[in-house]
Amino acid sequence: MSAIPQHADLMICVGTLITPNGAERADIACRGGRIVALGALKGRWTADTTIDATGLHVLPGVIDSQVHFREPGLTHKEDLEAGTRGAVLGGVTGVFEMPNTNPLTLWQADLQAKLDAAKGRAWCDYAFYIGGSGVNAEQLQTLESLPGCAGVKVFMGSSFGDLLADDNTVLKRILRHGRRRMAVHAEDEARLKERKSIVEASGDVCQHPEWRDVDSALLATQRIVTMAEDTGRRLHVLHVSTAEEMQYLARHKRCVTVEVTPHHLTMAAPECYQRLGSLAQMNPPVREQRHQDALWEAIRKGVVDVIGSDHAPHTLAEKAKPYPQSPSGMTGVQTLLPVMLDHVHAGRLSLQRLVDLTSAGPARIFGIEGKGRIALGYDADLTLVDLAARRTITNDWIASRSSWTPYDGKVVTGWPVHTIVRGQVVVRDEALVGAPEGQAIRFLETPDKKTSPFELPQPLRVKNS
Ligand code: DOR
Numbered sequence: 287m288s289a290i291p292q293h294a295d296l297m298i299c300v301g302t303l304i305t306p307n308g309a310e311r312a313d314i315a316c317r318g319g320r321i322v323a324l325g326a327l328k329g330r331w332t333a334d335t336t337i338d339a340t341g342l343h344v345l346p347g348v349i350d351s352q353v354h355f356r357e358p359g360l361t362h363k364e365d366l367e368a369g370t371r372g373a374v375l376g377g378v379t380g381v382f383e384m385p386n387t388n389p390l391t392l393w394q395a396d397l398q399a400k401l402d403a404a405k406g407r408a409w410c411d412y413a414f415y416i417g418g419s420g421v422n423a424e425q426l427q428t429l430e431s432l433p434g435c436a437g438v439k440v441f442m443g444s445s446f447g448d449l450l451a452d453d454n455t456v457l458k459r460i461l462r463h464g465r466r467r468m469a470v471h472a473e474d475e476a477r478l479k480e481r482k483s484i485v486e487a488s489g490d491v492c493q494h495p496e497w498r499d500v501d502s503a504l505l506a507t508q509r510i511v512t513m514a515e516d517t518g519r520r521l522h523v524l525h526v527s528t529a530e531e532m533q534y535l536a537r538h539k540r541c542v543t544v545e546v547t548p549h550h551l552t553m554a555a556p557e558c559y560q561r562l563g564s565l566a567q568m569n570p571p572v573r574e575q576r577h578q579d580a581l582w583e584a585i586r587k588g589v590v591d592v593i594g595s596d597h598a599p600h601t602l603a604e605k606a607k608p609y610p611q612s613p614s615g616m617t618g619v620q621t622l623l624p625v626m627l628d629h630v631h632a633g634r635l636s637l638q639r640l641v642d643l644t645s646a647g648p649a650r651i652f653g654i655e656g657k658g659r660i661a662l663g664y665d666a667d668l669t670l671v672d673l674a675a676r677r678t679i680t681n682d683w684i685a686s687r688s689s690w691t692p693y694d695g696k697v698v699t700g701w702p703v704h705t706i707v708r709g710q711v712v713v714r715d716e717a718l719v720g721a722p723e724g725q726a727i728r729f730l731e732t733p734d735k736k737t738s739p740f741e742l743p744q745p746l747r748v749k750n751s
Pocket residue numbers: 354386445446471567568569570596598599614615616
Protein backbone atom coordinates (compact mmCIF):
# COMPACT_ATOMS: atom_id res chain seq x y z
CA MET A 287 0.00 0.00 0.00
CA SER A 288 1.55 3.33 -1.00
CA ALA A 289 1.72 6.14 1.58
CA ILE A 290 -0.54 9.21 1.19
CA PRO A 291 1.50 12.03 -0.41
CA GLN A 292 2.35 14.99 1.80
CA HIS A 293 1.37 18.44 0.67
CA ALA A 294 3.60 21.46 0.19
CA ASP A 295 2.93 25.10 -0.70
CA LEU A 296 5.65 25.03 -3.33
CA MET A 297 7.79 22.41 -4.99
CA ILE A 298 10.88 22.91 -7.11
CA CYS A 299 11.37 19.85 -9.28
CA VAL A 300 14.55 18.30 -10.63
CA GLY A 301 16.93 21.20 -10.41
CA THR A 302 20.64 20.90 -9.70
CA LEU A 303 20.87 22.09 -6.11
CA ILE A 304 24.03 23.67 -4.75
CA THR A 305 24.00 22.37 -1.18
CA PRO A 306 26.72 22.10 1.46
CA ASN A 307 27.32 18.58 0.03
CA GLY A 308 28.03 19.89 -3.46
CA ALA A 309 25.84 19.79 -6.57
CA GLU A 310 22.96 17.27 -6.42
CA ARG A 311 19.94 16.71 -8.61
CA ALA A 312 16.90 16.75 -6.34
CA ASP A 313 13.48 18.23 -5.61
CA ILE A 314 12.65 20.72 -2.85
CA ALA A 315 9.35 20.99 -0.97
CA CYS A 316 8.55 24.23 0.89
CA ARG A 317 5.84 24.80 3.48
CA GLY A 318 5.21 27.76 5.76
CA GLY A 319 8.20 29.55 4.23
CA ARG A 320 10.67 26.79 5.09
CA ILE A 321 12.31 23.88 3.29
CA VAL A 322 10.48 20.78 4.53
CA ALA A 323 11.75 18.05 2.22
CA LEU A 324 14.70 17.44 -0.10
CA GLY A 325 15.37 14.51 -2.39
CA ALA A 326 13.41 12.48 -4.95
CA LEU A 327 9.93 13.70 -3.99
CA LYS A 328 7.89 12.70 -7.06
CA GLY A 329 4.82 10.70 -6.04
CA ARG A 330 5.52 11.39 -2.36
CA TRP A 331 4.64 15.08 -2.29
CA THR A 332 2.05 17.28 -3.98
CA ALA A 333 2.06 21.09 -4.00
CA ASP A 334 -0.12 24.13 -4.69
CA THR A 335 2.56 25.50 -7.01
CA THR A 336 5.29 23.61 -8.82
CA ILE A 337 8.29 25.09 -10.56
CA ASP A 338 10.01 22.96 -13.18
CA ALA A 339 13.71 23.50 -12.63
CA THR A 340 14.92 21.16 -15.35
CA GLY A 341 18.20 22.55 -16.69
CA LEU A 342 18.44 25.14 -13.92
CA HIS A 343 20.76 25.41 -10.92
CA VAL A 344 19.12 26.13 -7.57
CA LEU A 345 21.20 28.30 -5.24
CA PRO A 346 20.44 29.35 -1.69
CA GLY A 347 19.02 32.88 -1.95
CA VAL A 348 21.69 35.52 -2.54
CA ILE A 349 22.30 37.86 0.41
CA ASP A 350 23.76 41.27 -0.48
CA SER A 351 25.25 42.61 2.74
CA GLN A 352 25.94 46.12 1.42
CA VAL A 353 23.29 48.25 -0.28
CA HIS A 354 22.36 51.94 -0.02
CA PHE A 355 18.61 52.32 -0.61
CA ARG A 356 18.52 56.07 0.23
CA GLU A 357 15.21 56.06 2.12
CA PRO A 358 14.46 58.29 3.94
CA GLY A 359 15.61 61.56 2.51
CA LEU A 360 17.10 60.78 -0.89
CA THR A 361 14.33 58.84 -2.57
CA HIS A 362 14.86 60.54 -5.91
CA LYS A 363 17.99 58.31 -6.13
CA GLU A 364 16.48 55.11 -4.73
CA ASP A 365 13.85 53.81 -2.32
CA LEU A 366 13.08 50.60 -0.48
CA GLU A 367 10.48 49.42 -2.99
CA ALA A 368 12.53 49.98 -6.15
CA GLY A 369 15.79 48.89 -4.49
CA THR A 370 14.35 45.56 -3.31
CA ARG A 371 12.51 45.08 -6.62
CA GLY A 372 15.88 45.34 -8.38
CA ALA A 373 17.28 42.93 -5.81
CA VAL A 374 14.79 40.13 -6.53
CA LEU A 375 14.94 40.68 -10.32
CA GLY A 376 18.68 40.09 -9.91
CA GLY A 377 18.19 36.96 -7.78
CA VAL A 378 18.88 38.60 -4.39
CA THR A 379 16.61 37.48 -1.52
CA GLY A 380 18.08 39.44 1.41
CA VAL A 381 19.83 42.81 1.85
CA PHE A 382 21.65 44.76 4.57
CA GLU A 383 20.96 48.45 4.06
CA MET A 384 23.41 51.23 4.96
CA PRO A 385 22.89 54.12 7.43
CA ASN A 386 24.01 57.15 5.36
CA THR A 387 20.45 58.21 4.62
CA ASN A 388 18.87 61.51 5.65
CA PRO A 389 18.36 61.45 8.58
CA LEU A 390 21.26 59.13 9.31
CA THR A 391 20.33 55.84 10.98
CA LEU A 392 21.79 56.57 14.42
CA TRP A 393 19.00 55.83 16.91
CA GLN A 394 16.24 53.33 17.58
CA ALA A 395 13.64 55.65 16.08
CA ASP A 396 15.63 55.89 12.82
CA LEU A 397 15.87 52.11 12.61
CA GLN A 398 12.18 51.72 13.42
CA ALA A 399 11.26 54.24 10.70
CA LYS A 400 13.14 52.12 8.14
CA LEU A 401 11.52 48.89 9.39
CA ASP A 402 8.10 50.55 9.15
CA ALA A 403 8.83 51.87 5.65
CA ALA A 404 9.94 48.41 4.47
CA LYS A 405 6.78 46.66 5.65
CA GLY A 406 4.54 45.86 2.68
CA ARG A 407 6.96 47.53 0.27
CA ALA A 408 10.12 45.39 0.35
CA TRP A 409 10.29 42.53 -2.16
CA CYS A 410 13.06 40.72 -0.31
CA ASP A 411 14.10 40.31 3.33
CA TYR A 412 16.12 43.10 4.91
CA ALA A 413 18.15 44.33 7.86
CA PHE A 414 19.42 47.85 8.52
CA TYR A 415 22.78 49.03 9.79
CA ILE A 416 23.09 51.55 12.61
CA GLY A 417 25.76 54.20 11.92
CA GLY A 418 28.56 54.31 14.50
CA SER A 419 29.51 57.85 15.48
CA GLY A 420 30.74 59.99 18.38
CA VAL A 421 27.15 60.93 19.29
CA ASN A 422 25.83 57.39 19.84
CA ALA A 423 29.01 55.42 20.68
CA GLU A 424 27.94 54.58 24.25
CA GLN A 425 24.49 53.34 23.14
CA LEU A 426 25.70 51.08 20.32
CA GLN A 427 25.59 47.81 22.21
CA THR A 428 21.88 48.33 22.86
CA LEU A 429 21.20 49.64 19.37
CA GLU A 430 22.98 46.79 17.56
CA SER A 431 20.87 44.24 19.50
CA LEU A 432 17.55 45.60 18.20
CA PRO A 433 15.50 43.33 15.93
CA GLY A 434 16.10 44.14 12.27
CA CYS A 435 19.55 45.63 12.92
CA ALA A 436 22.38 44.22 10.79
CA GLY A 437 25.05 45.65 13.11
CA VAL A 438 27.12 48.82 13.25
CA LYS A 439 28.67 50.51 10.21
CA VAL A 440 31.45 53.07 10.46
CA PHE A 441 32.73 55.42 7.75
CA MET A 442 36.40 56.27 8.52
CA GLY A 443 36.63 58.39 5.36
CA SER A 444 33.92 60.64 3.97
CA SER A 445 32.22 59.18 0.95
CA PHE A 446 28.59 60.28 0.62
CA GLY A 447 26.43 61.70 3.42
CA ASP A 448 27.42 63.06 6.81
CA LEU A 449 28.44 59.91 8.65
CA LEU A 450 32.08 60.03 9.69
CA ALA A 451 34.20 58.66 12.53
CA ASP A 452 37.88 59.20 11.73
CA ASP A 453 39.26 60.03 15.16
CA ASN A 454 41.00 57.19 17.07
CA THR A 455 39.38 58.09 20.38
CA VAL A 456 35.90 57.99 18.86
CA LEU A 457 36.68 54.77 16.97
CA LYS A 458 37.81 53.10 20.20
CA ARG A 459 34.64 54.18 22.00
CA ILE A 460 32.60 52.68 19.17
CA LEU A 461 34.61 49.44 19.14
CA ARG A 462 34.27 49.02 22.91
CA HIS A 463 30.50 49.41 22.92
CA GLY A 464 29.27 46.37 21.09
CA ARG A 465 29.85 42.71 20.45
CA ARG A 466 28.68 42.04 16.93
CA ARG A 467 30.91 42.17 13.89
CA MET A 468 31.40 45.84 13.00
CA ALA A 469 31.46 46.86 9.34
CA VAL A 470 33.85 49.57 8.23
CA HIS A 471 34.49 51.76 5.19
CA ALA A 472 38.26 52.10 5.55
CA GLU A 473 39.73 55.17 3.86
CA ASP A 474 41.90 57.60 5.81
CA GLU A 475 40.07 60.94 6.07
CA ALA A 476 43.16 63.07 6.81
CA ARG A 477 44.96 61.70 3.75
CA LEU A 478 41.87 62.14 1.56
CA LYS A 479 41.64 65.82 2.59
CA GLU A 480 45.35 66.34 2.03
CA ARG A 481 45.24 64.91 -1.49
CA LYS A 482 41.95 66.31 -2.76
CA SER A 483 43.78 69.25 -4.41
CA ILE A 484 45.15 66.78 -6.99
CA VAL A 485 41.71 66.31 -8.52
CA GLU A 486 40.43 69.80 -7.78
CA ALA A 487 43.24 71.11 -9.96
CA SER A 488 42.78 68.64 -12.83
CA GLY A 489 39.03 67.87 -12.75
CA ASP A 490 40.03 64.54 -14.31
CA VAL A 491 38.07 61.50 -13.12
CA CYS A 492 40.89 59.22 -14.30
CA GLN A 493 42.77 60.52 -11.26
CA HIS A 494 40.14 59.26 -8.80
CA PRO A 495 42.38 56.31 -7.76
CA GLU A 496 45.30 58.70 -7.41
CA TRP A 497 43.43 61.03 -5.05
CA ARG A 498 42.04 58.16 -2.95
CA ASP A 499 45.26 56.19 -3.33
CA VAL A 500 46.45 52.81 -2.07
CA ASP A 501 47.84 54.32 1.14
CA SER A 502 44.50 56.05 1.91
CA ALA A 503 42.91 52.61 2.03
CA LEU A 504 45.80 50.69 3.55
CA LEU A 505 46.46 53.15 6.41
CA ALA A 506 42.82 53.13 7.48
CA THR A 507 42.54 49.35 7.24
CA GLN A 508 45.69 48.83 9.31
CA ARG A 509 44.55 51.37 11.89
CA ILE A 510 41.07 49.89 12.41
CA VAL A 511 42.27 46.26 12.37
CA THR A 512 44.86 47.07 15.06
CA MET A 513 42.22 48.82 17.19
CA ALA A 514 39.76 45.93 16.70
CA GLU A 515 42.40 43.44 17.82
CA ASP A 516 43.28 45.60 20.84
CA THR A 517 39.63 45.87 21.89
CA GLY A 518 38.71 42.25 21.04
CA ARG A 519 36.08 43.27 18.51
CA ARG A 520 35.26 41.37 15.34
CA LEU A 521 35.52 43.48 12.21
CA HIS A 522 34.25 43.35 8.62
CA VAL A 523 36.22 45.41 6.11
CA LEU A 524 33.91 46.46 3.30
CA HIS A 525 34.84 46.76 -0.39
CA VAL A 526 38.56 46.00 -0.10
CA SER A 527 40.19 47.42 -3.23
CA THR A 528 43.97 47.03 -3.04
CA ALA A 529 46.55 44.25 -3.32
CA GLU A 530 48.35 45.71 -0.30
CA GLU A 531 45.28 45.47 1.97
CA MET A 532 44.65 41.87 0.90
CA GLN A 533 48.22 40.94 1.80
CA TYR A 534 47.79 42.59 5.19
CA LEU A 535 44.30 41.18 5.86
CA ALA A 536 45.46 37.63 5.06
CA ARG A 537 47.58 37.89 8.22
CA HIS A 538 44.66 39.09 10.37
CA LYS A 539 41.88 36.68 9.56
CA ARG A 540 41.18 35.61 13.14
CA CYS A 541 39.01 38.60 13.88
CA VAL A 542 38.59 40.21 10.47
CA THR A 543 36.32 39.30 7.56
CA VAL A 544 36.58 40.74 4.08
CA GLU A 545 34.17 41.92 1.38
CA VAL A 546 34.88 42.60 -2.28
CA THR A 547 32.48 44.10 -4.81
CA PRO A 548 31.68 42.92 -8.36
CA HIS A 549 32.85 46.32 -9.67
CA HIS A 550 36.34 45.89 -8.25
CA LEU A 551 36.46 42.35 -9.66
CA THR A 552 35.22 43.33 -13.12
CA MET A 553 36.47 46.82 -14.01
CA ALA A 554 39.99 48.24 -14.09
CA ALA A 555 41.59 51.68 -14.31
CA PRO A 556 42.27 53.59 -16.45
CA GLU A 557 39.99 51.87 -19.02
CA CYS A 558 36.79 52.14 -16.97
CA TYR A 559 37.22 55.89 -16.37
CA GLN A 560 38.04 56.54 -20.04
CA ARG A 561 34.94 54.61 -21.11
CA LEU A 562 32.44 55.54 -18.38
CA GLY A 563 33.73 58.81 -16.92
CA SER A 564 32.19 59.55 -13.52
CA LEU A 565 29.80 56.54 -13.86
CA ALA A 566 32.84 54.48 -12.82
CA GLN A 567 33.51 56.79 -9.85
CA MET A 568 33.02 55.08 -6.52
CA ASN A 569 34.75 54.89 -3.16
CA PRO A 570 37.12 53.23 -2.64
CA PRO A 571 38.01 53.60 -6.30
CA VAL A 572 38.21 50.96 -8.98
CA ARG A 573 41.98 50.61 -9.46
CA GLU A 574 44.56 49.22 -11.89
CA GLN A 575 44.57 45.62 -13.12
CA ARG A 576 47.18 44.45 -10.59
CA HIS A 577 44.70 45.18 -7.79
CA GLN A 578 41.88 43.32 -9.55
CA ASP A 579 44.24 40.35 -9.99
CA ALA A 580 45.02 40.45 -6.25
CA LEU A 581 41.32 40.48 -5.33
CA TRP A 582 40.76 37.34 -7.44
CA GLU A 583 43.80 35.73 -5.84
CA ALA A 584 42.34 36.59 -2.41
CA ILE A 585 39.08 34.89 -3.43
CA ARG A 586 40.99 31.76 -4.47
CA LYS A 587 43.00 31.73 -1.22
CA GLY A 588 39.91 32.13 0.98
CA VAL A 589 40.80 35.61 2.29
CA VAL A 590 37.49 36.98 0.97
CA ASP A 591 34.35 36.05 2.92
CA VAL A 592 31.58 37.80 1.02
CA ILE A 593 30.71 39.64 -2.15
CA GLY A 594 28.54 42.71 -1.53
CA SER A 595 27.36 45.04 -4.27
CA ASP A 596 27.75 48.40 -2.49
CA HIS A 597 24.68 49.40 -4.53
CA ALA A 598 25.01 53.21 -4.23
CA PRO A 599 22.75 54.94 -6.75
CA HIS A 600 22.95 58.57 -7.83
CA THR A 601 20.97 59.99 -10.73
CA LEU A 602 22.57 60.50 -14.13
CA ALA A 603 22.08 64.26 -13.70
CA GLU A 604 24.03 64.17 -10.42
CA LYS A 605 26.72 62.02 -12.01
CA ALA A 606 27.01 64.54 -14.87
CA LYS A 607 28.32 67.27 -12.53
CA PRO A 608 31.94 68.14 -13.21
CA TYR A 609 34.33 65.82 -11.34
CA PRO A 610 35.04 65.84 -8.37
CA GLN A 611 31.62 67.40 -7.55
CA SER A 612 30.03 64.31 -9.15
CA PRO A 613 28.99 61.95 -6.34
CA SER A 614 30.68 58.56 -5.96
CA GLY A 615 28.65 55.40 -6.30
CA MET A 616 26.90 53.18 -8.82
CA THR A 617 23.99 50.75 -8.84
CA GLY A 618 24.84 47.09 -8.26
CA VAL A 619 22.29 45.02 -6.37
CA GLN A 620 20.52 43.84 -9.54
CA THR A 621 23.70 43.07 -11.48
CA LEU A 622 25.65 41.37 -8.67
CA LEU A 623 24.58 37.85 -9.60
CA PRO A 624 24.55 38.13 -13.43
CA VAL A 625 28.04 39.67 -13.38
CA MET A 626 29.36 37.03 -10.98
CA LEU A 627 27.71 34.16 -12.94
CA ASP A 628 29.53 35.47 -16.00
CA HIS A 629 32.78 35.16 -14.03
CA VAL A 630 31.76 31.57 -13.17
CA HIS A 631 31.18 30.94 -16.90
CA ALA A 632 34.64 32.36 -17.66
CA GLY A 633 36.14 29.91 -15.15
CA ARG A 634 37.30 32.51 -12.62
CA LEU A 635 35.47 30.84 -9.71
CA SER A 636 33.27 27.80 -9.17
CA LEU A 637 29.54 28.01 -8.58
CA GLN A 638 30.09 26.40 -5.16
CA ARG A 639 32.57 29.16 -4.22
CA LEU A 640 30.17 31.82 -5.47
CA VAL A 641 27.45 30.42 -3.20
CA ASP A 642 29.92 30.51 -0.32
CA LEU A 643 30.54 34.22 -1.01
CA THR A 644 26.93 35.27 -1.59
CA SER A 645 24.87 33.03 0.72
CA ALA A 646 26.79 30.86 3.18
CA GLY A 647 29.45 33.54 3.78
CA PRO A 648 27.11 36.37 4.86
CA ALA A 649 25.08 33.91 6.98
CA ARG A 650 28.23 32.64 8.70
CA ILE A 651 29.99 35.92 9.43
CA PHE A 652 26.91 37.91 10.49
CA GLY A 653 25.16 35.06 12.30
CA ILE A 654 22.00 35.13 10.18
CA GLU A 655 19.35 32.75 11.44
CA GLY A 656 17.94 30.13 9.04
CA LYS A 657 19.37 31.45 5.79
CA GLY A 658 22.39 30.91 3.54
CA ARG A 659 22.09 27.24 2.65
CA ILE A 660 19.70 24.77 1.10
CA ALA A 661 18.94 22.60 4.11
CA LEU A 662 15.94 21.12 5.90
CA GLY A 663 14.31 23.63 8.24
CA TYR A 664 16.02 26.63 6.61
CA ASP A 665 14.08 29.51 5.06
CA ALA A 666 12.99 28.67 1.52
CA ASP A 667 15.04 31.52 0.00
CA LEU A 668 16.06 30.21 -3.41
CA THR A 669 17.64 31.70 -6.51
CA LEU A 670 17.19 29.62 -9.66
CA VAL A 671 19.68 30.38 -12.40
CA ASP A 672 20.27 29.34 -15.99
CA LEU A 673 24.04 29.05 -16.34
CA ALA A 674 23.81 28.89 -20.14
CA ALA A 675 21.50 31.88 -20.72
CA ARG A 676 23.19 34.69 -22.65
CA ARG A 677 21.72 38.09 -21.92
CA THR A 678 22.65 41.72 -22.42
CA ILE A 679 22.49 43.89 -19.30
CA THR A 680 20.77 47.17 -20.19
CA ASN A 681 19.69 50.34 -18.39
CA ASP A 682 16.07 49.46 -19.29
CA TRP A 683 16.24 46.37 -17.10
CA ILE A 684 17.39 48.30 -14.02
CA ALA A 685 14.60 48.85 -11.45
CA SER A 686 16.55 51.43 -9.42
CA ARG A 687 15.07 54.91 -9.30
CA SER A 688 18.38 56.05 -10.75
CA SER A 689 17.76 53.83 -13.82
CA TRP A 690 21.30 53.09 -14.96
CA THR A 691 24.05 50.56 -14.60
CA PRO A 692 27.75 50.79 -15.44
CA TYR A 693 27.26 47.43 -17.22
CA ASP A 694 24.79 48.80 -19.83
CA GLY A 695 25.47 46.81 -23.02
CA LYS A 696 27.52 44.07 -21.33
CA VAL A 697 26.78 40.55 -22.57
CA VAL A 698 26.87 37.93 -19.82
CA THR A 699 26.40 34.18 -19.66
CA GLY A 700 24.37 33.08 -16.64
CA TRP A 701 21.13 34.70 -15.52
CA PRO A 702 18.61 34.49 -12.64
CA VAL A 703 15.28 33.03 -13.79
CA HIS A 704 13.15 32.56 -10.64
CA THR A 705 13.53 34.16 -7.19
CA ILE A 706 11.81 32.74 -4.12
CA VAL A 707 11.69 34.50 -0.75
CA ARG A 708 10.58 32.28 2.18
CA GLY A 709 8.62 30.05 -0.18
CA GLN A 710 6.93 32.93 -1.99
CA VAL A 711 7.73 33.20 -5.71
CA VAL A 712 8.50 36.87 -6.43
CA VAL A 713 10.20 36.48 -9.78
CA ARG A 714 8.99 33.82 -12.21
CA ASP A 715 10.49 33.42 -15.68
CA GLU A 716 12.43 36.67 -15.14
CA ALA A 717 9.26 38.68 -14.42
CA LEU A 718 8.07 40.14 -11.13
CA VAL A 719 5.05 38.30 -9.65
CA GLY A 720 3.29 38.24 -6.29
CA ALA A 721 3.58 41.00 -3.73
CA PRO A 722 6.27 42.72 -1.66
CA GLU A 723 6.20 40.68 1.55
CA GLY A 724 9.80 40.98 2.72
CA GLN A 725 10.49 40.60 6.42
CA ALA A 726 13.26 41.61 8.80
CA ILE A 727 16.18 39.18 8.82
CA ARG A 728 16.78 37.43 12.15
CA PHE A 729 20.21 37.05 13.75
CA LEU A 730 21.69 34.42 16.06
CA GLU A 731 24.03 36.78 17.84
CA THR A 732 24.05 36.88 21.61
CA PRO A 733 25.35 40.37 22.12
CA ASP A 734 25.67 39.99 25.86
CA LYS A 735 28.16 37.15 25.47
CA LYS A 736 30.85 37.68 28.09
CA THR A 737 33.86 36.25 26.29
CA SER A 738 35.57 37.65 23.26
CA PRO A 739 33.75 36.13 20.29
CA PHE A 740 36.90 35.04 18.49
CA GLU A 741 38.70 33.66 21.56
CA LEU A 742 40.02 30.21 20.84
CA PRO A 743 38.95 27.39 23.17
CA GLN A 744 41.39 26.69 25.99
CA PRO A 745 43.66 23.72 25.32
CA LEU A 746 42.54 20.58 27.11
CA ARG A 747 44.37 20.09 30.38
CA VAL A 748 45.80 16.67 31.06
CA LYS A 749 44.92 15.79 34.64
CA ASN A 750 47.85 14.85 36.83
CA SER A 751 47.16 11.62 38.60
O1 DOR B 1 31.15 55.31 -3.74
C1 DOR B 1 30.51 55.14 -2.71
N1 DOR B 1 29.32 55.76 -2.53
N2 DOR B 1 30.99 54.37 -1.75
C2 DOR B 1 30.34 54.17 -0.57
O2 DOR B 1 30.80 53.38 0.22
C3 DOR B 1 29.09 54.91 -0.28
C4 DOR B 1 28.56 55.54 -1.42
C5 DOR B 1 27.24 56.23 -1.37
O3 DOR B 1 26.51 56.09 -0.41
O4 DOR B 1 26.95 56.87 -2.37
